[in-house]
Amino acid sequence: MPRSRFLSGAVMAAATSLLASACTTGPAGGPSSGGDGSGGTVKIGVTSDVTSFDPAKGAGASDYVITSLLYQPLIGQDDGGTFVPGLADAWTSTPTKTSLTLKKGLTCSDGSALTASQVVASLKRYRATSAGALLTFGAANVGEKTTITGDDATGTVTITTAAPWGEVLAGLSGTGAGIICRTGLEAGAAALAQGAVKGAASGPYEMATAQRGASYELRLRKGFEAYPRFASMPEGKPADRLRIQISKNESTLANQLQTGALDLAPLTGTDSTRFTGNDTFTVMSAPFIRNFIAFNQRPGRPGADPKVRKAVAQAVSVDAFNNVFGGTGQTLTSYVDEKAACVSTDDSLLTRTDTAAAKQVLKGVSIKLEGSNAVAGGAGNSYVAEALRAAGAEVKLTNADNATWATHVTANQGDWDATVFPLISGALARGGTYFLGPEPANGGLNYGAVKNAAYAKNYVAATSTTDRHAKCAAWQKAQEALLKAHDVIPLATVDVRYVARKGVSFATPGGALTLSTLRITG
Incomplete structure (x- = not known):
């Protein structure tokens, strides 16, 4: 169990900042349009930088948020622990064997096919390098006691554990188990940690530009359809671009919300009270x-x-x-x-x-x-x-x-x-x-x-x-x-209170803001 599950120093520094999301404003102060009926551009502010872009090494909120957009897990976990499709659209699970069937037509961010063999290679790396893998596969199943195989012809991935363990699906739904495509695996840990590797992404976005300590811009992958099917998935269109920039503090974010410079900001402090009873915003709370x-x-x-x-x-x-x-x-x-x-x-x-x-x-x-x-x-x-x-x-x-x-x-x-x-x-x-x-x-x-x-x-x-x-x-x-x-x-x-301006919607499955669900609705 990694220390990131409680408030370790790295986690707290990132988590207390959490996220703030803002749209490039048009004349009405809402999301800008790409001119083709697309979802426009959304700006996201955080008060701490990413420590690692490697999904298996995430240590804080900023890490989890960005890597979850780049590297999609096989399944998602909704309220009450219900599992929903991600890259996989069907699965069976017993205490010693879990089989998942991949969706048809999956691709990596360079357009190449995402195969069962690549998924297996990514999960084997996760098993070997992530502290979270201990809970995914069970302490009695470390290393080669967990067997991971794939069949490219049928698109199936099978995980077999030596000892009974009923938490495999829950572990596979976590950000750390996000699937890394072949080019990312070949590039190695150092390259993945520093920023996105071209063609490595399996999620809805790929990295367009990265300036460590300053800003990151993510670009929507055309034709991506493997979004997790959460029950509360909002209507609307995903943003064409997400611009993530380092901000100062929550008070600054709240000021930007009030002036129309931001459209969404999770706030943990008293600044959230500014938006109570304001018809321009909706406020959602989650632990x-x-x-x-x-x-x-x-x-x-x-x-x-x-x-x-x-x-x-x-x-x-x-x-x-x-x-x-x-x-x-x-x-x-x-x-x-x-x-x-x-x-x-x-x-x-x-x-x-x-x-x-x-x-x-x-x-x-x-x-x-x-x-x-x-x-x-x-x-x-x-x-x-x-x-x-x-x-x-x-x-x-x-x-x-x-x-x-x-x-x-x-x-x-x-x-x-x-x-x-x-x-x-x-x-x-x-x-x-x-x-x-x-x-x-x-x-x-x-x-x-x-x-x-x-x-x-x-x-x-x-x-x-x-x-x-x-x-x-x-x-x-x-x-x-x-x-x-x-x-x-x-x-x-x-x-945390998620303060959102009209026109931006999102879901919080299990109480956590999941940016892959962010949709521009107006």
């Missing part, structure tokens, strides 16, 4: 960070005591935490939000705020609380610290920059007791890797040394099947075990 409290459960730490973990849950108020960020987030009932497939929504599993009960356990208990100040200066961490102090605990708050937080929490035998964990991933399997398996000293991601046998058993059951009913049943039991043991204390999301 950006899922916050929960996690514990260092190593011997001698207060978090090793289940009574202390429960008391911490009794000391904090989810609503009060949410109000720190303006009350615009979603209160959580698990470590992921309500859009996740198989998420538990049983609030009877949650511990209610009871300060009096918390005081009976926490009075005089010393707690080292770690938190990142990357969002709102760490105001959420400060609230948790004050709530614990109000319950009698002696709290030492480390409200550090994100890189320091990540280093402290992920270190072997880290010197911390509790942390407000900011999770980016909205999937149970991805987020759940932090609560089971080996500790960092042994190459694992179990930073708090959690030992919850019931959770681990049901995590394995959920990720080893492709049967939807069985998968969700196991996930319900897994989450129940985690919540009852207070290994996780759900808090609330920090949301």
